[in-house]
Structures are given as structure tokens and as C-alpha cells.
Amino acid sequence: MNLTLYLQYVILPILAFSLILTFIRLIKGPDIVDRVIALDLIITSGIGVIAIYCITFNSALFLDVGMILALIAFLGTMAFSYYIEKRYK
Amino acid sequence: MIENMIVMPLLGQMLIAIITLLFWGKSKILRYISLFGSLFVLINAIILFTKVAQNGILVMHAANWKPPFGITFVADTFSSLMVLLTSIVGFCISIYCVQGIGTNRVNFGFYSIYHFLLMGLTGAFLTGDLFNLYVWFEVIIISSFVLMTLGGRKAQIEGSIKYVAINLFSSIIFLTGIGLLYGVAGTLSIADLAVKVPQLPNQGLVSIISIFFIISFGIKSAIFPLYFWLPSSYHTPPSAIAALFGGLLTKVGIYAMMRMFSLVFTMDGWISQVVILLSVFTMFVGALGAINKMNLRRLFSYLIVCHIGFMVGGIGMFTLTALTGTIFYLIHDIIIKTNLFLITGVIRLMNGSVNMNHLGNMYKDYPKISFVFAIVFFSLVGIPPLSGFWPKINLLTAAFEQQQYIYAIGLIFASFITLYVIIRIWAKAFWKEKTSTLDRLTNNFEGKTLVEKTYLIAPIVILMLITCYFGFFAQNIYEISSKIANQMIDKTDYINAVFGHIN
Amino acid sequence: MTRQFLMNLLLMFIWVALTGTFNYSNFFFGFLLGYFILWLLVKGESYENKKYFNRVPKAISFLLYFIYEMLKANLHVAYDVITPNYFMKPGIVKYPLEVDNDWQINLLSSCISLTPGTLIMDVSHDKKALYIHNMYLKDKDEFIKNIKHGFERRILELTR
Amino acid sequence: MYSRILKTATYYLIPVLLLFSVFILLRGHYKPGGGFVGGLIASIAFVMHSFANSVEKTIRLLRHHPFKLIPVGLIVSFVSAVAPLFLGQPVMTGLWYNEPVPIIGMIGSALFFDLGVYILVIGVTLTILFTISQSTK
Amino acid sequence: MLISILSGIILSVFIFVLGHKLNAKYAILYAIVPISLFVFFAQYIPLLHLQKSILSAYIWMPAMQINFDFNLDGVGLLFCLLISGIGSLIFVYAAKYMIDDSDIHRFYAYLSLFMSAMLGMVLSDNVITLFLFWELTSISSFFLIGHYHKNAESRKSALISLGITGAGGLVLFAGLIWMAQIVGSYSIQEIIAQSSLIKNHEAFYIILTLLFIGAFTKSAQFPFHFWLPGAMKAPTPVSAYLHSATMVKAGIYLLLRFSPAFNHTPFWNITLLSIGGITLLLGAIISISKYDLKSILAYTTISALGFMVFLIGLGSDLALKALGIFIVVHALYKATLFLITGIIDHTYHTREINELAGIRKHKPLLFATGIIAAFSAAGIPLTFGFLGKEAIYESLYQQQEIWSFVLLGLLVLANIFMLYASFVAGIRPFTGKPSQIVQETPIKSDGSLLIAPVLLAALTIIFGVAPVLFEKSILDNFLASTITNVAIINSHLALWHGFNIVLVLSLITIILGTAIYIFAPKNIDKRETEARYNTGNIFIGLNILLKKSALVITHKLHNGYLRKYLLTITIFSLAILGYAIFKHIQIHLDFSKYSSFKIYEVAVAIMVIISVITTISTTSRLTAIVSMSVVGYCICLFFVFYSAPDLAMTQFTIDTLTVVLFLLVLFRLPSFVNLANRKTKIRDAVVSILFGVFIGIIALGILNEPHPNTISKFYGNESYLAAHGKNVVNVILVDFRGFDTLFEIVVLSIAGIGVISLLKLQVAETEKE
Amino acid sequence: MTEILVMIFSTIGSLAILIAAIGIFRMPDFYLRLSVTVKAATLGTGFILLATCLFFGEISVNTKSLAIILFLVLTAPVAAHLIARAAYFSGTKLWDKTLIDEMKGMYDKETGILRSGEDDDEQEKGASPNP
Amino acid sequence: MELVIILLIALLYSSGVYMLLRRSMVKLLIGVMLLGNGTNLLIFLMGRITRGNPPVIPDNLSVLTEPFDDPIPQALILTAIVISFGLQAFSIVLLKRVYVLVNSDDLDDLNTPEEINDI
């Protein structure tokens, strides 16, 4: 089996499925913190998707996007925690 | 003719804005930086205008990329005239602001944003690139948004939310239009669009896309039924700011509409009918809105809407006569509306209020100033031979030529209401004796020194004199207007100038 | 110790510059080479100078331990996640800290958090206790002991 | 929010982020990136610092209120945009130093322009965030 | 000739600038200007005998075809002499009358401005300048009527009169422009010469109506007559000058001017006849129910104006001749009566006829002028008025048609009332036993106040006795410019035409009128009748209706609810876009042009869809923000999938920062409250879905078109070679389209500054701006 | 050879992510969900990024991949700690089968200070931290 | 996939407009953001879509060879994104001011009837 095809028809669908599962949690909640970690996981999985995508199209340019994603996943979670805490103080 | 001169007014404004940022919080210096800076820009604008008058259309390719690959700046008669008017208005308001804007606001960036706004306006008039125009529009929106909220009063906040929500919607429509146009034409340079769009195979799509520009520019220029933001917000900021808004903001919409429909799209068929119909509604709602208003600023806001109808109808007819009238009216309106709001500022200083119920006796107390105001008012009404009168001749003639009788009715009705409300103002604010006993009403004008008073009155007088010039030497303005109108009907000059073809 | 590490880096860069090959293996090789040379040079000297050379192997063993723990526990959790029944006995446990330096606490808590089943909730303000959420809390004391002898000991060894 | 762990983590995260932001800035002309994203990343670094400590401490760390970066950024961009005017070229024309410089590549007005954007974005982002945080207390 | 017009304006400017420094005593010097003007125009009398009209053109704005083209013909001369002549007298009169008024100089400024405007109007041969002066008369009269502006009534009258005449002026403006547009020239002579073009135009009736409205409002014709009595709030000299002798005749002048063009078209004649007829009767009837001297005079003026319009409507040569005489007759006696009223008012501070009687002993000379004026108004022989009345009866009688006899009867009836009213105004205050007020008021000399009425009365007698003077000076020239019938032009006015039916009618008028005057009960308060005939109430009602409906419409449209504004805007956009799409687009799907489906992309798309739905339906703000940011992130993933790394990077960061900002602000806000009912939601949903669908359809339509991307190719080629960058997007941002970026960062800066000022600066409500 | 390694690594990585997703989908309380996802996701993404390292083998790409891995490893635990803390603060319920909660009552709601309970002196002093 | 993207565009525009028509200012802002996303996606689509070919010149070449994704819409969207960020940031701060003023984000609470308290 060709690597590209394998990635496209096995790995990416797995990741897409994971995204959807996570996404359902995002929608369901029930608490805001649940949504926050779901969002975090979506972003982290997004890095995976992007990495796979780079391999598929043999272009490493998108890895930078992954770097940004890693960064903002952290920022986002941090910000949410900060304000959730502040709110309940 | 390649000319860096074109961007001088633009960069000048930007430079002033940056310098004022450096002097953050030092209100005394800021006022004079703005004053002299505006004068400098005005001189540049005059030079630019005369250069264009002598040499024809001037073009500058930003970053030295030939069109359609780079952003082109084009100064033809229309744009250089608009820049000149902007600079005049800017200069006059700068004078006014020396006394007319409180130290608090000055210390919190008023001047920076003010000059950024002027820069935005100048840029919008000069640019020859559609997306660049969008950027200018955004500069205008954000700076006017900030100016509107500057001070943070409740009324200001309320007004600015309506202002910005509707204007953001307009931006989105505009951007959508740009995207769609790029999708079919693959270019953004207005001159290039002017060449390519008429050659596109699917002209139906082009018509549809042009609708987006009508809606977007319609919102900007406050035509019915897109005008709501204007009367909701223009009475809230300080008078100097309202003066700038009243004078120029809606006119950018008109300008852009004229540009797009002269160069890229065509104003004909049902679209033209719709635009004319809207213009009539605009005149009516503006006039009806103005009738009952007691607050002068609210009243003038509605009058802005009303008079936008005059111009939009002219655009709708899109004949030489109609365009001449429209442009003449545009020129007149910029100066006069600015002056009206400056006048409200002075009235507010004199009485502590701009509500007619609280005003009175101004004719007796300030006969000379009242005389100046009266001339401005009658120019607005269009009492011949003052400036508002002349363009109506062309607009009416065009209406009869095109058998747009409904437009003629609207024009006459709106003119009448304008007359009516203005004489009512005269009776209530100038003739009547003051009866209000509100103790909040203080006269902050009387206590000022002569020099301070001069800063407030001089800009009004300058603008009045300009208006009088428009009136008594209407032919000069008429000739400029008709030259511009000719350039709109025949776009080859513009295209040739941008692409550097020799005529 | 810092001086030696910097020296090692310098040697590495010289090596890379000399060979003119800019790739990982060359950097890595240069580092190893420098390490070896330095190691030779400090042989027989005082404890202070030898510290650096004890650290590096310990760091590597710590890393391997961490990866081992992480993989092991991941499989454990995976099993629990995939199978329909829950085998979990979760709880939040107070873990008395031995390490007292901010960096050490950070390292320790990161390690604990990254190995499945456990999660740092917070550090007490006086740096004396770590609150850990554990998915499979069979025996609290056993769990504390595991960490004490696992991660915390290694960290103390590595940093002291 | 007082978290010892976060506070410690920012010690090593901030330098990493700043380094990364400069990297993104410099390579923008060749690979995805540029002054804008670079500036945003740099500001994220400082935002993190402010989360972990406090806005006041971050401003102390920066030595000036980030607001002052706005005119600086504007001036840098403005100057690199109008510099060609003095050479009789149209505004914004790219001016390039002939020899490429290692790591950065070609040095030209475009790079300075991007640098201005970078500075400005830091200034604006931090100004906005810090002003709001301060006024929320 | 331009100077003659400008002289008044110059005087006015002079007074505005320097007047307040002068002593009120010197105001009489201003009269030099009108007197010299009178002399100036008088010298044209012989000249006009030689040529039909004297043209003089002054270039003003040739490119717009707007110049000061003056055309002095007999009609113009008549009006010029009237304006400057009566003007001179008024100037003299007012100098004394207004001497105690602190605003006397301003009064003169407006008065001379008005005089110039009138002169300019009657001399203009260009519709634009004609309109210019026309409006100027309205404006200056506005200021004159509102002279006593502390008085609310006075202000109201000024407003009403400018309102009516201003509106009429605008309508006239439309008519003039329309005519000019059809003919292609602003020249009045040209328009008259080519009037067939207008007559054959489909909108001829409308154009004429516009013209009529302009004339009728100015000349106080039914139903616009009501403003005139109100205008009598003005100082009496103003009433005498503007509202009897000159300004109100502007409309008459206009009709007269265009009479050669439109005379003998049924619409013209019938309308003028009927409106003139109604007005003359109405004015006459109301006038007898009045007991305020000025009101009586005002209504008789309305009636007289009705006579004039009626005569123009009659349109025959004799009628025009009668008109020429009657204009002067009326000006002379009406001005006299007004001035007398002014003197009475000045002396006794009342104008109520019930309170005035027996003044003759105090003011014998005034009594004499009063009698002369009243007799002239009554058409008693040996006064000028007799000639006028005869001419009018003659012109109608000469028609020899049944309708003309009916009208003649009505005319006689009206004249009887007029006679009665004139006697009441001109004689009754002087006769009888002195009333209480008169007795209590000490006798004082009227001095220069008497000059004007006496001169006018004298002229009434002189012209009455020796009509040839009038003929030679004015009438001949007038006739030469208005009619072509040489016989009529050459026939002379005579005191005695022999005993004919016209004389009988005159006698009936005099006898019946005098009888009513003598036997009618006096001192009856008939105020009740006023309201019934006052169309002013209709207009005031219309005005209130306009204001109220304006209020309703404005509040309906401008209701303060942003969402309703946006809804309106959206619905409008939908309507216009929908029509355009319906008209111009056919949807067809061409799958060969589209790229293939990918499962993971579809998965991301599904996430977008669900997140959007969550965003709009959740009640938790934070959830809304989170799911909105998911939308953004997913779109970023699309940017990654479709080759836009820069875009993805930027949007990822910006979205996150936006979320952080939202959090900063939102974290304390409670959940969303359900603020809309189901119906509203469904309505909004329908509107918004349609909006989205339209955009989608248009996008689809565009995708089916070829996409020219020459510019992108150019960028691809030049990016590295010319601009030294390999990331084309970045090169576009900093080089190809660097200007966008330069100002994009300005937007950011402004936002930054704005945030600071918004959060740190709060100006108090009471603080100055 | 490289291809197969890439396949293996990416498979492991994606499965780990899948486990994280399933975990977050079906774990009974927030803390358990968090516990599962933080590491599984980090592990999974790490493996996938290693796969890209193997695939490209270029120094610039590898640096970036490794940098991302490093960054994730550095930040994930911190982030998890922050959100867990926030959740606890905001009163997110523990699963009802949770055995013990030793943190209960240790937070000072006003200042957000967490006591250790080890040293009662400090507790009595009510020492406040630097703000 | 173009059809899916058009579906998304339509959805974003619809939901954006729907949110604009709400009373809550937060929703209004969300509406503007959704509309912004829709517009960006639309512009992107208007440059037509290409997978895996970013407009970046490879290291070993000096010109961009086809196929490549149209860089112009990308640059436009970038500019637009940044601009809307500025506007949104300011709007969000305004939201805060509104909340301070009327203690809710219901825009109807902020309405003052015309001409009342007008000085």
C-alpha cells in the first residue's frame, strides 16, 4: 500500500473520527471546562492532522501552522482557566 | 505623468497623526501640531489640485509596480478636488478644535485619531485600487468609531454601537462584493476593472455584483432604507467631530458609488430606477425626520440624510447634467454640513444646549455671528444665489430630461422642508427670547478672550466665505463639476492615465 | 557544571564548523565527542567537576524511565477507555513533597501529569504538598511510595 | 491566578516564544510567517507572563507601557515606506541591499517594514489586553 | 441697469456693516437711493416710446447660461416706477415712523434689499435670475415681517408667509426649470418665443400649474391667501410697501410676463379667471367682516389681487389695459390707506375701527387724503380709481357673452363690498364723534409722516383728473409691451365716455356701496365668520398633519432598535439581490470543474456546521465563544487543506486572541436570556437563511465562470526575481500591495488608542465638549 | 523502510489520539476526561510528528517537528493543571464513584491559596502570599 | 468540495445575519465575526481552491510554477482578518463599557427614547 493512500484513507479518517468524537464532547459540555479541554484536544489533534497533511503533500510548510497551534492551544486553555477561576472567586 | 505629489496630503496626515502620538498627553503642543500640520496638508492639497488642473490626471504607482499589479493612486479632477475639500474641512476643524475640544479628549488621542480619519478620507479619495479602498474605508470606520466613543458618555456609546454595527455590515457587503468581483475579473485595480469588466461574458453576474456595491456604499452614504446609523449617532460626539462626520463621511460613500458606477459598472435599467426611487425615499425620510426635531444636531443629522437623496438621485440618473449637479451639490454639501455642526458647537457653548427649547435671543445677543450663521443656513436651504441653489438647477433639469418626475417632486419637497426647518430654527433660536430656566445652561462663550473666540468663529467664517464663493462664483464650481461629470461619462482618460498610454 | 556544559557546546560547534556538515547526526556526534574529551580531562578531579558527568547518564536514564512509564500507563488507560466497563477508582490524593525548588516541582508535576492515570491538580502554597488526581487509586500509600521512589527520587538525583 | 507551576513554566516558555517570534518574523519573506504573526506570538509570550504574574509586573518587565510601541512601529513602517521618496522613487518601492545576509537573506526596506508591523502588533495587542485587564480589577 | 439693482443691495450691506453706528435720525438719508432710482427709471419713459424694450446684459456665469440679462419694457417700467416711487415715499415715511425703534437700521437694510430684489425680478430676462430675485423678496420680507420678533405672533406670521411663499417659490422654480429645459434656454423671451414647445408638451398642464402655484402663493390667491393678513404683523410701512403695492404683485407680474406665451390656452384663462374670481369675491366678503384697519386693508388687497389675476385670465386687450390701470390705481390708494392706518396706529396705538372715530379734527389733512384714497378705491369719478373701475367693467362688458355678464355681476358685487371696506378704512375713523381713545390722546404733529400719503393722494387726483399724464408716462409703454391691438393702444383714457352701461354699473356700485356704508349696523363683532373662509386653517391643519405623520413615520422607521434597522437593511438587500438573481442567473452544476470530496474535509465541514448551530443556539456565553472559535479553527484547517499556510497561522492566532479578549470582558456576564419570541426567531431565521442562500447562489454562479489570474502569475514570476521573496503572500503584503498593509496597521493602532481612551477617559455629561 | 516506519509511527500516533478522543467522549467526569486526554493526545501528536521527522529527514523540518513536540510536552501538563484547578475552583463535580478528595476545603476561596495542611502554624497565621 | 464550501459560506452568512438580528450585544459581535469568517471563505473560494500547493517558491526555484493556489485572495483575507481584529477588539471593549453602563448586554436597555434629556 502506498504511503500517501494509507495516510489519506486510514490515518486521516481516524483523525477525523477522533475530531468528531471530541467535537461531540465540545458540544455536550456539560461544563465549560469540558468544552475547554475538548477544544484543546481538537487543536492538538489538529496538529496531528496538519503533520499528516504535510506528509501527504510532501510539503513541510504547514508545520509552522502546527507550531502556532501548539502555542495557542496552551494560550487558550490558560486564558479560559484564568477567567473561570476569576469568575468563581 | 507619475507624481509622488499625489500622496503628500495622505502621508502628511499620517505624519501628523504619528507625531501627535509621540506627544501623547501634552494637550497644548498637540493643538498646534494639528493646526500647523493641517495647514501644511492644505497647502499640499492646493498644490495637488492646481497640478491636476494644469497637467491633467496624475498617477502614482505605489511600490513602483505598474498597474494592474500594484496599488495605483490616481489624482484626477474629482479626487484632487475631494482631497482639497477634505483638507479645507480638516484645517477649519483643526482651528476650531484649539478651543472646541476639551483637554481631556485631546490628552486621550483625539488628534491622532482625527488625523488618521482625515488620512483615511484622503486615501479613499485618491486610491485607484478597489481593495485599497476597502482598507481606507476601514481606517475611516475605526477612527470614526473611536472618535464617536471618545469621552464615553452613554449617548455616545449608544450611538456608536448602532453606527458601527451597521457600518460593519456595510464593510462585509463591500468585501463580499470585492471578492465576487475578483472571482469574475481577477483584478483589483479600478482602471483594470474598468477595462475588463465590460468585456466579461456574463454581464448578468456583473449586475448582481454591482448590487453589493450599491448596498454597501448606500449604507455608507446613508440612503433609505440603509441610513439608520446616521441619525442614531451623529448627535452624540462633540461638535467638532460631528462636523467632520457630517461633512465628509457620507460623502465618501457617494464618491465611491460615483467612481464604481462610472468606471466599472453601469447605472442603467432597473438598477438606475431603484436608485432613483431610493433617493426620493431618502429625501422624504430625511425631511420628515427633520421636521419635528428640537435638538439641532439631530435635526441636521436628518438633513444630511435628506440631502444625500439629492445626490443619489443624480447618480441614479447618471447623465452629464445630473452628474454635474450631483458633484456641485457634493462640493457644496461638504462645506456646508461641516459648518452647520461647527455652528451647533458654538451655539452649545453660548447656551449650554443645542435644543431649541432652551435656546433664544441669539440674534440680539450676537448679531454679527448670527448674520454669519444666517448666511450658512440660507446657503443650506439654497436661497439663490447662495451655493445650495445652483446644483438644484442641474438636478431638476436632469430630472425633467429623464422624466424622473418623482425625483423632481422629492427635490422640491425636501428643499421646502429644509427651508421650513431652517426658518423655524431662526425663529426659535435666534428671534425668540430665551425662556428656559434650566440651571445647567451656562454660557461658556462669553467668558472667553477675543483670541479664544476667534478660534471658534474663524473656521465658521472661513467656511462661510467658501460657501459664498461657491454661490457668487458658481460658474467656477460648475465648470469643475461638469469637467468631472464629463470624465465620468467618458472613462478613457482615466484608464489611459493609469496605464500610461499617451492620449 | 555550567562551565563544562558550555565548553561541551563550544567543542560541538567547533567540530561542526570543522567538518562543515550541518546536520543532526553531526551535531550529536560533535556533542558526544566533546563530552568524551571533557570526561577524559576531568578524570580524577574533585567531585564538583565530576558532577556534570554523572548528570548526563542520569538524565538519559530519567528520560527512558519517563517514556517507559508513559507507554505503559497509556496502554492501561487505553484498555479502560476502549472496553465498555470502567475499572476506575479515582480520587484526589495529597502527596507530601520532598523537593522544594520550583523547577523540581515543575518537572515532577509534569512527569506525573504526562503519565496516564495521574494528574496534578495543584501545588499547595507552602510547596509542601502536591494534590494528585489518580484514576486507579487502589492504595493511597502504595501510590505515594511509587512516586517517591520513581520520579521524585530520580529528580532529586538529577538536580542535587 | 496564582499558580506556582505556571509561573515557573513561563520562565522557560517566554524565551522560547520570543525566539520563535523573531524566527517567524525574519523568515516571513521566504516561508509562511511575517511580522504580523511574529508580533502576535511575541505578544502571546507577554500575555502569558501577565497571566502568571500580573499586568503590572509584565509592564515592569517591558520597562515601558506597550502603548509606546505603537508609534515606534508606525514610524519604522512609515519610514521604510516613504524612504524611496527621497530617492525619487514612488512610495513603498522596495530598496534592497545587494548582498544577501546569512540567516535573514536579502535585507531590504520590506524587511524593515515587516519589523515595524511586528513592533506595532506587539504594542497594540498588549495595549488592548493590558488596558482591559487593568480596568477589570 | 445692474447698478440700479445693486444700489439697494449695496445700501443694505452698507447699513449692515455701519448702520448701528449711525444715529437713527439719519435714516431718512437712505431715501436718497430709492429717489434716485425713481428718477433713473423715469428717464426711460421717453426712451421706451421709441423702442419696445431696452436690453442690457451683464455677464455673470456664461458657462451656465446664467447672466444678468435685463429687459426693460413697459411692464417692467411700470413696476420699476411703482417700486422705486412708492419705495421712496415709504423710505421717507419709515424714517419718522420707526425712529424710536432700536433696530431701525436693520429695518432699512432689509427694506432696501427687498427693493433691489423687486427691481431685479421685474427686470430679469433670465428665469434663473428671476427666481433668484423672487426668493430674495421672500427672504427679505421674512425678516421684515418678523421685525418685531419678540412677539410670538409676529414670528409665526413670518414663518407662515415664508413657508407659503417659499414653497410656492420652489414649485415655481420647478416650473421655470422645466420650461427652460423644454425650450433649451433660460431666457424668458426665448421661452415666450418658443412657447409652442411647452404648449405641446405632454406635461403642459402640470408646468402651468407649477407656474400658477408660484404666482398664487406670492400674490395671495385663493387658497393661499391666508398668509397675507398675518403678514400685517409687520411694521406698517412694510405692509404698505410689500403687502399692498409691490411684493404681492410679483405673482401678477409673473403671470403678466408669461401671458403672451400662454394666453388663449383654455387652461390658462379658465384657471386664472376662476381663481381670480374666487379670490376677489372672497377677499371682498371677508374684508367687510373685519374691524382691524389693517385686516380690512389686507382683505381688500387680496380682493384687488384677485381682480388682477381675473383680468389676466380674461386675457383680452382691454382687460390687460384695465389691468395696467388698476395696478397703479390700487398701489396708490392702498398704500395711502395703509400709511394713514400707520399714522393712526402711531398716534392712538390702536387700529380697531370700533375704537376710532372723529379723528378729522386732529388730523384734517389726513382726513382729506383718506377721503381721496377711499373714493379712489370706490371708483368715484375724478379720482384715478374711477378710471380703473370703468376699464375693468368695460373689458368684461365688451366680451358680450352670457358668462361675462354673470361675471360682471359678481364683479359689481365685489366692488360694492370693496367700496364699503375702503370707506370703513379711509373715512370712518375720521367721522363721527371722537371716541374715547381719540379724546384722550393729545394732538401732535405727524410731520414727515404725512408726506407720503399726501403725495400719493395727490397723484390719485392728478391721474384721475388728467389721465393723459398717466397714459404718457406709464400706460402707453405698458400697452406697447403687452398688447398688439393698435386701436386700443392709441385710444385715450377719458373722464367721460358718455352715458353707457359701464357708467351705470359704476353708479350702481357707488350708490349701493355708499348705502351699505351708511345704513349697515356698526360695531358688530363678526369675528365668527373669519374662521369659515380661512383656508389658512386647512394649511395649518396640513402642517400639523405633516408633522404628526412625520413623527409617526420617523418613529416607525427610526425606532431605536438596532436589530430592526439591521433587519430592514437585510430585507432590503434580499429584495434587491433576489430580484437581480432572479433576473440574471441560471444555476447549473458542473461537477467536472469541482475538486473531489475528501472524508476528513467533510468531517471538518460537519464540525463547522454543528459549531455554528451551537453558537447560535446556546444560552451560555462562554459556550458560544468556544464554539465560535471552533468555527474559526475549522476554517483555518480549510486554509491548511487548500494551500494557505500564512492565512491559517494568522487566523489561528487572531481567533485565539479574540477569544481571550472576549473572556476578559465576558467572564462576569450571566447567561443569555431568551429575548425573542418564536415568531421573531422564525422570521429572522427565514431572512438570514435567504441571505446565505443568495450569497451561495452567486458564488456558485461565479465558480462556473473562468477565473483569469494573470496578476497572480505575474506575482509568481516576479516575487523572487524582482521583490526578493519566496513567500508570495508575504511579498504581496509587504511589497506588491504594501500600501494595504501600511494602513492595515494604522487600523490596529487606532484600535489600540481607542481602547485606551474608551477605558480610561470618561467625560462627564455636563462637562464641555 | 522509511515508509513503513512512517506508517507505524503515524498509526500509533493516530490511535493514541483516537483513544484520547474516545476517552474524552465517554469518561464519566471532567477530571477523568482531562486525565486521559492530556497525555494520550500529547503522545499521539508526538508520534505523528516523529513520523514527519522520519519522512522528511531534513534538518529544518526536523527541528520544527521536535520543537513542536518539546513545546507540547512542556505546556500540556501545565495547561492540564491550570484547567483542572479552574474546574475544581468552579465546583465541577467529581464522579460519584470517586474514592477520596483530599483537596476538599483546602482552597481559600477569597485568595485562591491552596493549603497543604502540613503546617498548622502557617494556617493559623493566615499568611497571605504576595499578590 | 467547492459545493461543501459554498454550503459553509451560506451557513456562515446566514448565521452571521441571524446573530446580528439578536438583542444581545455579544451575539451581535459573534454575528459580525461569523460574517467575517464567511466573507473570508468566500474570497478564498473566489480565487478557486487548490490542494497542497501553497504560493511559496520552492528553495531550488526562482519562480512559482503552476499549479499554485492564488495568492491574492490570501493576501486580501490576511489584511481583512487583521483589520477586523482591530475593529472587533475595540467593539469588545465597547461591550465592556456597555455592560458597565447598563449592567447587561441587552441593547434595548441602552436605548434612550429620542429627544429625552437632550441638551
Ligand code: NA
Ligand atoms: Na499520569
Ligand code: NA
Ligand atoms: Na485559493
